Amino acid sequence: MSSFASVGQNPVPVKPRIIVSTDIGGTDPDDNQSMIHLLMYSDKFDIEGLVSSPSYGDGKKEEILRTIDLYEKDLPKMKTHIKGMATPDYLRSVTKQGRKGGAPYLGYTTATEGSNWIIKKANEKSNRPLWVLVWGGLDDLAQALHDAPEIQNKIKVYWIGGPNKKWSTNSYAYIAQNFSALWFIESNAAYRGFFSANSTPEKLSGKNYYANYIRGAGYLGKDFKNNRYEGNVKMGDTPTLLYLMDGDPDNPMRENWGGSYEKLSRSPRIVYNRNTTLADTVPVYSIVEFSFKGPEVNIPVDSACFTMAVSNQKWDGFYLGSGNYAVRYAPKQKETLTYKVTSTIPGFQEHSGALVVSNSWPGEQYPTDYYLGASWFTDKPDPELFDGLWQGAKTVLKWRNDVLLDWAKRWKWLAEK
Structure with a gap:
């Protein structure tokens, strides 16, 4: 120093x-x-x-x-x-x-x-x-x-x-x-x-x-x-x-x-319309957004209706209307993580996957960045x-x-x- x-x-x-x-x-x-x-x-x-x-x-x-x-x-x-x-x-x-x-x-x-x-x-x-x-x-x-x-x-x-x-x-x-x-x-x-x-x-x-x-x-x-x-x-x-x-x-x-x-x-933002694997890498501190299709339900838009579990912690996911669902996550450190997405909504498919977090901020450029x-x-x-x-x-x-x-x-x- x-x-x-x-x-x-x-x-x-x-x-x-x-x-x-x-x-x-x-x-x-x-x-x-x-x-x-x-x-x-x-x-x-x-x-x-x-x-x-x-x-x-x-x-x-x-x-x-x-x-x-x-x-x-x-x-x-x-x-x-x-x-x-x-x-x-x-x-x-x-x-x-x-x-x-x-x-x-x-x-x-x-x-x-x-x-x-x-x-x-x-x-x-x-x-x-x-x-x-x-x-x-x-x-x-x-x-x-x-x-x-x-x-x-x-x-x-x-x-x-x-x-x-x-x-x-x-x-x-x-x-x-x-x-x-x-x-x-x-x-x-x-x-x-x-x-x-x-x-x-x-x-x-x-x-x-x-x-x-x-x-x-x-x-x-x-x-x-x-x-x-x-x-x-x-x-x-x-x-x-x-x-x-x-x-x-x-x-x-x-x-x-x-x-x-x-x-x-x-500010990096990465949007996935699929389950990720260890072949997917995102920058630390980035906004990672997972979008899912599911059943159309009669609940208000922006309602919390499913959860994503990562490392023994859970995040709310939200209904966006017309059978569209989304959840955001921001990794706080370099790591390899796994996640699981579940809901009590009948017909909502369970999702799971993995993700590698690099120690690079802001890291690679994405078309969906802020x-x-x-x-x-x-x-x-x-x-x-x-x-x-x-x-x-x-x-x-x-x-x-x-x-x-x-x-x-x-x-x-x-x-x-």
Whole structure:
């Protein structure tokens, strides 16, 4: 990593306006860790919304409110060191419930408290864009764009994709197909540099950082260890915050705490009208769509009516009308996978097959790809920037030690008597 310029943290031109869309409280507690980080750095942002958007799992806004309650207890200590921390009552007022569960094939359904809040804040007059930081599925963002297309030019999006893309393939497809001019960072792998064990001093490693720097300090510190990671630092969503804490966010290609990205002109989409075999290869993170013919049934179009099982997980498939059915899948890593498609609809034929996933993004070009505008960015493909399997991850890993040492200062405040 010595080939990178050591620029450190640069001043941010203006305090960013942000809405965070999170699946906190779902199956992966790293959102809890990132929420703690955000609240401890609330002076760095104008936080205009905290939206619970669990496309998978049982997340709900009460988990955000619970974390705000802990922050409220620690706030007096932090306020003795720094000004401008967000007040707990204000944070509660901008916490909203979004969609629970992924969107259907169309990519949107009905408005939620969260999607309406995104529209409301995006349409407020400001000389600053509204940054929508997505830590889970894109479902509430897609709904907001559907209901108020004019906000496309008023927001900028930084999305942690990868595994989250699996759970919001339909909303991603809707956005990529209909809002290609959106300003959008799609981080499918670079964010993984933040929880890499490579090039990390032992005292700052994920398993040791808690014992060396957090040590149960304050109410937030005690809660940091209260999940299945047992204090092991993951925080895969935190790069969205780091990106807005270091330098000019209008330039995603710069060196930055939250990663460095390049323009993405097309997003791969592969459509199969047949069962696939190991002779079929698709790029990692691509949208893979399976279309089937089956019986014509009297159910509403866009109804979930069959399932595709992949690696002990299941995805809903949808009825498109006139005996047409479809399901989307987005592989999160290089692998060989098998799938099985079943339905309780009489006469629906069972399908099964296999697929090889290559570690190439965006990889081979397909006639069904989504073609994107000039402001869509993604992980840099330079082989020197891979951290193991993960494309562009060294652009985040490079700054991990600096970030954690900076955060350690704030944990020290909470340890004071």
